[in-house]
Amino acid sequence: MPGQADTTAPLERVIGAMAAQQGPLGGRLHADLVEQIPSYRAVPRELLDQIWHLHVQRALSVVRKGTVPAPEDFGEADVARDRVARGVPLGDGLRAFRRALSAIRDLFIAEATGHGLDPGLIVDRTRCLWELADVASLRIAAVHRQAEVAAAVFDARRRADFLRGLLYGTLSAAEIHSGAAIYGLDPLRRYRAVRALPDGDVGPDALERSLEAHGRRNGRAALLTVLDEAVVGLVEAKPETGDLEVTAGLGPPTDLDAVHRSFRAAGRMLAAARAYGLRGVYDLSDLSWRVAVVAEPELAELLLDRYLRPLEAEGEFGALIEESVRAYLEGGRRVREVARGAHVHVNTVRYRLRRFEELTGTSLDAPDTAVELGWALAARELGRASRGRAGPAHDGIP
Template sequence: MSLGPLLRDMAGDPGIVDELVAAARACSAEVARLPEEENRRHIAVLFMAGLAAFERLTDPSADDFAEATRLGADRAAQGVPLSALLSAVQAGRTRAFEIAVVRGRAAGIRDEVLLTAALEFDRYAGALERHVIAGYRTAELELRRDGHDERAALLRRLLAGEPADSADLARFRLHPAGRYHCLVASCAIDQRGGLFGSVDGRPSGLTPRRPADAEVGPRTLVVVSPAVPLAEAAAAYALCLDALPTAVRDGRRGVHDVTGLAAGTALAMQPRLAAMLSDTLLGGLRQDDEFHRELACTALAYLDHGQRLDQAASALHVHPNTVRYRLRRLQEVTGLPPVEGVLDTVRVWWALRTWLDGA
């Protein structure tokens, strides 16, 4: 096997991007605090550009490094230290090289061919890092010129519950007696009014007006609190942070009120209790049994649709009698008693959701 087919095989393997993302996030705590989707987007483009440059066997062009420059600029705007960014880039670079060597040797490619490719790879990776640094430094200077550092510092103080000088508030058009929505987003958003920036690498903000779905990107997730006084902003922001993983797990996009995510967020804060509940109520189910997973999915759909057989059947694209049969079989397998009352419904719903997440 020659080097070209090996590179094409790597380009077509989505698992490689997963490994590079994991390596970058494991190496840098600041990068790991960013949304995983944000990491994945940049790494996928950098990886594909690198493979394309290798396969052309020509010097990389400026276009090959455009995403590297953009990566540096984005991380500067998000407040990620340059040293942390470079650590993540180098970790991904090292993992990509390790994968290429292992696959190359397994494919029977001679060591001298791999060595030549390694030298080319190192030259490309060095140029990539220089473009990352250049993008970071350029963005850093621009951010300083428009007062971004002061804006971000004020936002961090307010969302950490620290007092802010009235002159600083007035400078950025915040009113001490005003009420503001706290928000946290999966990626940076362009919103007019209020105060926006990066807090611990996470796009965050305070705004007098709740953003609309049309104002954020189609792939962007925003969790927003009700309008609160500035003195309560830190507590509201903490609730938004707690709710964000729940919204991400559910595959949400657009703008979501933290209150609408309350139940899932509260339950997610008790993983040990959830595991105990699942083991107690559903101990008879086996996670390697496809029929058992089908029973659990049917029961969850039944509860999600207000315990209506017809609506659950429609959602699952089966006959209502099929839903009835599966519910009866679930009771037989687990000994689960009939669900009665709101608290009982929540208990069983939580157990089913936890069991299915494990499966």
């Protein structure tokens, strides 16, 4: 490397000449950036001027000292956060930075050559500027990715807070409209609240992504988040779950300011579907009065005592009676159809039905009997489903 005494003055003249051209060169670079990299049109000119000044001063320091700062000495975090917030992709940020460093490097070579700087020193400082570009690029990429992760976490938290307030009815009208604008909800549309729990190995985060993906493929808007191990949120239409192992409750369509009522209904649907051991997405039209069977266990016990437990004293014949009574009610009270399905004579079915009436003291022709017996049979089905489950029916339902 040339001696310090021989190079200091010429080098400082080069640095001075470069500094004098900072403004005009920055203006040309700005025009080039906004033309070639569209995402940079969102970055105000004054911010670009500030980072350009930083790049020039850092490069001039490298030219003067012949050393490159360590990666941890690059304070680019604020710049990265700003670019992420403005939607500038990492690739665009790196392209802009390398354009800036290339312009500085070209300026150095031109001025150094014009001032007759020692060729060995020109090569050395050019190498340093190349190294500066490499080290800074790696640092910019690292802090940009960190900023992207932080922004994603913040956005997910803010979205979850908005959904939680919307679903629990704690937001003001102004907060609802503000959040709707941010997350693409139409205040004039009606939405349905959904609560979903995974049934298989898939976790709630994966379930959320899958439900959103299914919604996008079918052109149906969905705003979902994970809350208390359940996937909750808003949908425009009944979700299609495909092969997903999931149980979900769906509330009725409502305006945004009444979604909390739909959310409560979705909770009841989910509890009922889970209690019956069902998979898929269920609303009130699917479950109907069976939702009340889950919600009224005392009444279910009363009707079980009245209609089904008297059959237990008959042993296996009691089970056959219950089977025939169930088929009789579900099949529209057609005895011949019941007999055909059970592969028995119609008189056998008639005897079983008559024996049911004797044991319970009721008449199958009475309207109240049909309603109450249907309730009792659903409660018996509910008990069998609960015994087949590994855990309680209401696990994870907020």
